[in-house]
Amino acid sequence: MGRPPCCEKVGVKKGPWTPEEDIMLVSYIQDHGPGNWRSVPTNTGLLRCSKSCRLRWTNYLRPGIKRGNFTPQEEKMIIHLQALLGNRWAAIASYLPQRTDNDIKNYWNTHLKKKLNNNNQQQQQQEEEERGSPSDSPTASSSHNHSKGQWERRLQTDIGLAKKALCHALSLHHNSSKPFHLHHTNQHQQQRQSSPTSASTSSNNSSGYASSADNIARLLRSWMKKPDPAHSDTTQNSKTNNHNNFDSLFSFNSDAGSQSVESKPITIQSNDSTEEGAPPPLSLLEKWLFDDTSIITNTTTAADLINMAPIDGAVAASGLF
DNA sequence: AACTGCAGCAACCGCGTCTCT
DNA sequence: CAGAGACGCGGTTGCTGCAGT
Numbered sequence: 001m002g003r004p005p006c007c008e009k010v011g012v013k014k015g016p017w018t019p020e021e022d023i024m025l026v027s028y029i030q031d032h033g034p035g036n037w038r039s040v041p042t043n044t045g046l047l048r049c050s051k052s053c054r055l056r057w058t059n060y061l062r063p064g065i066k067r068g069n070f071t072p073q074e075e076k077m078i079i080h081l082q083a084l085l086g087n088r089w090a091a092i093a094s095y096l097p098q099r100t101d102n103d104i105k106n107y108w109n110t111h112l113k114k115k116l117n118n119n120n121q122q123q124q125q126q127e128e129e130e131r132g133s134p135s136d137s138p139t140a141s142s143s144h145n146h147s148k149g150q151w152e153r154r155l156q157t158d159i160g161l162a163k164k165a166l167c168h169a170l171s172l173h174h175n176s177s178k179p180f181h182l183h184h185t186n187q188h189q190q191q192r193q194s195s196p197t198s199a200s201t202s203s204n205n206s207s208g209y210a211s212s213a214d215n216i217a218r219l220l221r222s223w224m225k226k227p228d229p230a231h232s233d234t235t236q237n238s239k240t241n242n243h244n245n246f247d248s249l250f251s252f253n254s255d256a257g258s259q260s261v262e263s264k265p266i267t268i269q270s271n272d273s274t275e276e277g278a279p280p281p282l283s284l285l286e287k288w289l290f291d292d293t294s295i296i297t298n299t300t301t302a303a304d305l306i307n308m309a310p311i312d313g314a315v316a317a318s319g320l321f
Numbered sequence: 322a323a324c325t326g327c328a329g330c331a332a333c334c335g336c337g338t339c340t341c342t
Numbered sequence: 343c344a345g346a347g348a349c350g351c352g353g354t355t356g357c358t359g360c361a362g363t
Contacts, residue, residue: 059331106329
């Protein structure tokens with residue numbers, strides 16, 4: 001007896017989400033909060049699998065998601081964290097609260113992997129030229145490490161990372177009473193422990209959902225600009241309806257948006273202001289990361305974090321640092 | 322202008338883990 | 343404590359747009 005499917009395969013819609021579906025999902029989550037995904041399709045009337053709803057929310061509609069180009073700073077952090085944690089994208093994403101694990105994973109697979117490969121190849125060539133004979137590459141040793149027990153490695157990296165981050169945080173924040181947020185190593189798990197009716201850790205009130213309207217509005221803007229042929233099942237009528245929804249959404253957005261700004265204690269003074277409008281709300285982790293000694297605003301601190309020595313020296317092997 | 326190949330990204334799938342009863 | 347259900351994560355797929363020919 002195999003594992004039963006997460007949902008009935010019959011009558012479940014697949015493929016790209018339409019703006020209508022997004023609106024339905026967001027408005028439901030506005031009312032009920034994320035969680036209890038199993039009941040989302042039935043309660044919303046969406047012909048989607050619960051998994052699909054969760055994924056759509058976490059990867060696209062969730063408040064505070066930054067999309068588009070990765071900054072060099074982010075890029076370095078990803079490379080470093082990947083070397084530290086391996087392909088634990090969720091853990092890596094917890095250090096980049098504005099990015100989703102899927103986004104980071106995609107970026108790694110499409111951009112950074114190649115970049116690192118090229119770097120390694122160049123480095124190896126250089127080394128071989130210098131030595132005159134090929135030898136065991138650092139990547140080989142690091143790949144050997146991967147054969148270690150997964151749990152052992154995870155534990156090692158997490159403990160090491162937590163220690164370093166703790167030292168780092170304490171040295172930086174000795175003036176403030178800000179505690180080290182241990183949950184930063186597994187933000188998602190803590191998120192799970194919170195009640196289903198509460199919003200994600202990055203936004204535990206309605207202000208967060210307002211930002212998700214930002215995301216939808218953004219989505220709709222691009223959608224209005226270039227109607228997706230994949231959405232050809234949406235007739236002209238539905239498009240005019242969309243337009244109405246679009247307008248109402250914007251009005252909602254502007255209202256709630258100001259609310260979200262008010263409720264936000266700290267704003268990110270990031271120089272890569274890729275998104276229009278106010279920055280997203282911050283979680284404790286984000287505050288920890290972006291506060292006075294923000295890793296984004298304070299280059300010294302960012303460099304410190306990036307230069308934290310990895311456990312297995314994989315970053316050194318990457319040849320980027 | 323038409324075709325082909327490639328890159329990027331959104332979404333799906335399967336499995337592991339956690340929680341609840 | 344065990345089993346079932348729900349959730350989360352990482353790997354993979356497939357669609358879309360763009361560049362090159």
